[in-house]
Amino acid sequence: MIFENIKLAFAAMRGSKMRTLLSLLGIIIGVGSVVAILTIGDSASKSITDSISVGGLDMVTIYPAVGQRSTGTFTEEFGDTLMRDVEGIERVLPQNSSNATVRNNQQSMNATVTGVLSSYGEALNLEYSDGDFFSTMDNINRRQVVVLGSSIAEELFPEGSALGGYVSVFRNQAKSYLVVGVLESKDATFNISYDKSIFIPYNTYEQRFRKSSSVGSYVVKVAEGYDTIEVSDKITEDLDNLVGTDGYNLFSPASLAEMATQITGTFSAFLAAIAAISLLVGGIGIMNIMLVSVAERTKEIGIRKALGASPNVIRGQFISEALTLTILGGILGIIVGAALSYAVTNLMDWSLHLSYASFILAMGFSMFVGVFFGWYPAMKASKLDPIEALNYE
Amino acid sequence: MANSVIRLQNIKRYYMVGEFIVKALDGVSVDIKKGEFTSIMGPSGSGKSTMMNLIGCLDTPTSGLIDIDGENTAGLNEAELAYIRNRKVGFVFQQFNLLGKMTALENVITPLLYAGVSVRERKSRAIEALERVGLSDRMHHRPNELSGGQKQRVAIARALVNNPTILLADEPTGALDTKTGNQIMELFEELNSEGRTVILVTHDRELGMRSLRQIRLRDGKLEE
Numbered sequence: 001m002i003f004e005n006i007k008l009a010f011a012a013m014r015g016s017k018m019r020t021l022l023s024l025l026g027i028i029i030g031v032g033s034v035v036a037i038l039t040i041g042d043s044a045s046k047s048i049t050d051s052i053s054v055g056g057l058d059m060v061t062i063y064p065a066v067g068q069r070s071t072g073t074f075t076e077e078f079g080d081t082l083m084r085d086v087e088g089i090e091r092v093l094p095q096n097s098s099n100a101t102v103r104n105n106q107q108s109m110n111a112t113v114t115g116v117l118s119s120y121g122e123a124l125n126l127e128y129s130d131g132d133f134f135s136t137m138d139n140i141n142r143r144q145v146v147v148l149g150s151s152i153a154e155e156l157f158p159e160g161s162a163l164g165g166y167v168s169v170f171r172n173q174a175k176s177y178l179v180v181g182v183l184e185s186k187d188a189t190f191n192i193s194y195d196k197s198i199f200i201p202y203n204t205y206e207q208r209f210r211k212s213s214s215v216g217s218y219v220v221k222v223a224e225g226y227d228t229i230e231v232s233d234k235i236t237e238d239l240d241n242l243v244g245t246d247g248y249n250l251f252s253p254a255s256l257a258e259m260a261t262q263i264t265g266t267f268s269a270f271l272a273a274i275a276a277i278s279l280l281v282g283g284i285g286i287m288n289i290m291l292v293s294v295a296e297r298t299k300e301i302g303i304r305k306a307l308g309a310s311p312n313v314i315r316g317q318f319i320s321e322a323l324t325l326t327i328l329g330g331i332l333g334i335i336v337g338a339a340l341s342y343a344v345t346n347l348m349d350w351s352l353h354l355s356y357a358s359f360i361l362a363m364g365f366s367m368f369v370g371v372f373f374g375w376y377p378a379m380k381a382s383k384l385d386p387i388e389a390l391n392y393e
Numbered sequence: 394m395a396n397s398v399i400r401l402q403n404i405k406r407y408y409m410v411g412e413f414i415v416k417a418l419d420g421v422s423v424d425i426k427k428g429e430f431t432s433i434m435g436p437s438g439s440g441k442s443t444m445m446n447l448i449g450c451l452d453t454p455t456s457g458l459i460d461i462d463g464e465n466t467a468g469l470n471e472a473e474l475a476y477i478r479n480r481k482v483g484f485v486f487q488q489f490n491l492l493g494k495m496t497a498l499e500n501v502i503t504p505l506l507y508a509g510v511s512v513r514e515r516k517s518r519a520i521e522a523l524e525r526v527g528l529s530d531r532m533h534h535r536p537n538e539l540s541g542g543q544k545q546r547v548a549i550a551r552a553l554v555n556n557p558t559i560l561l562a563d564e565p566t567g568a569l570d571t572k573t574g575n576q577i578m579e580l581f582e583e584l585n586s587e588g589r590t591v592i593l594v595t596h597d598r599e600l601g602m603r604s605l606r607q608i609r610l611r612d613g614k615l616e617e
Binding site (some may be wrong): 003004013097299300302303304305306307308309310311312385386387390 | 396400433446449451452471476477478479480484490491492493494495503504508527551555
């Protein structure tokens with residue numbers, strides 16, 4: 001019976017192609033926009049998360065507030081305090097940075113100079129196009145060695161390899177640094193632009209740049225098997241007790257990524273809800289075509305009733321017809337929505353992240369629309385008086 | 394009495410037309426026995442169409458009892474009446490009333506669909522019915538590719554296919570030329586001779602006289 005009903009539905013659609021196409025269009029646009037919005041939203045969220053997590057999702061950076069610099073909390077030993085208080089920290093890397101001009105022959109540019117421990121490179125999974133990070137000995141001996149960000153290296157050494165060359169870094173007076181490593185180009189995060197940074201040993205920095213005894217910031221690496229957000233929450237708690245909420249700033253890519261996902265999620269759900277309204281409008285279109293169809297086929301309904309079709313059978317026939325329409329519209333809508341998502345993500349240079357949940361959601365909703373808006377016309381058909389319907393011309 | 398397939402007892406069917414009551418049937422009692430060929434005759438407005446609709450369970454009386462094949466139909470709902478139309482009655486109409494978008498075979502299959510017959514049996518039974526009316530070579534044609542007489546044969550096959558108790562024909566030759574009409578009448582007579590109960594509704598006196606029994610109606614009453 002279901003098979004016969006579907007066959008009848010297709011026969012009816014063939015009978016009025018233009019009308020069917022127009023009412024299908026309503027469903028296609030509705031389903032297509034729901035799918036496109038959810039898919040594009042997912043892809044956008046994924047791409048934002050990706051860019052936030054460039055710096056490593058297992059990293060948390062702590063910035064002491066300016067007023068905290070001289071209180072004695074944020075010293076080199078602060079890392080030990082933090083690791084004692086909070087479980088799940090692999091290591092704490094103090095770092096200092098400032099801006100300086102770097103120069104090689106006639107080429108010069110501004111760069112962020114950061115003094116870090118030799119383990120920094122490994123902790124942040126830095127990759128090198130040339131050379132390596134400096135060593136522990138470089139740090140202990142306060143050697144004047146430097147690792148260059150890729151833009152700096154390109155700018156200062158336009159004609160060849162920077163490795164083994166020297167750059168001058170100006171801070172009160174010019175000092176010459178040996179280039180031991182060049183970084184691969186790496187996307188900037190919210191708090192650091194790697195390509196425009198240079199890294200020197202912590203102790204060298206201390207000697208050359210720093211005047212106060214406090215540390216500029218700390219990079220905290222969360223130990224494997226621990227949730228970064230949980231650990232960063234605990235760090236927050238600990239710091240609140242230690243220096244108060246105003247005493248520091250904490251930057252956690254993981255928390256930020258989560259927040260971004262939430263925001264884009266809420267936003268795309270909101271947009272999808274608006275798109276769903278267009279699906280509802282499409283449903284009214286279905287109801288309209290079904291009412292016309294019932295009116296046009298009054299005679300057919302009368303004949304079927306005379307041949308023994310019960311009201312249920314007639315109702316089933318017309319609901320099947322509405323459902324066939326909306327399922328067909330749903331499938332076409334998903335194709336249109338996916339194509340649209342492909343075009344948009346391609347244009348925005350995001351990776352396409354097809355939202356299968358949205359396919360199911362949109363399909364389910366359009367089937368619901370089919371039954372909901374098909375019900376009244378089908379009811380009307382099933383209740384037609386057989387004699388009147390038979391005599392209808 | 395025991396072998397009557399249709400029994401109408403004091404049937405009244407009134408309609409409201411505006412403020413007036415139209416008494417389409419006003420106290421009619423009829424008994425039709427199994428295997429009879431009966432004509433219901435009368436001028437237009439005499440109530441014969443109303444009577445046909447009541448016998449075919451397309452309509453229910455204002456008062457009175459109708460038994461079809463020994464079964465009382467009073468108080469049945471739409472679905473139950475549909476069941477009787479499907480199993481006990483085969484309709485043949487003046488204007489054929491075929492489903493235009495379907496082939497002859499699909500038309501004949503339709504009542505079997507509603508009877509819940511399996512796919513394979515449907516087809517073989519429909520073909521058999523079409524063969525019975527001599528149309529096995531036109532099965533896959535649509536109504537607009539068939540002549541009037543062929544259409545009416547498809548309609549008869551469709552009426553026969555569920556093996557109903559009663560064949561109910563409403564002016565079946567009304568839209569056909571004399572020669573074709575005659576062939577259709579002969580088909581009905583053949584079917585009757587095979588034991589089927591045939592009821593012919595007509596205003597054509599000559600046609601009505603071909604059957605053994607005539608029921609004449611005038612102004613909603615039996616004319617004796």
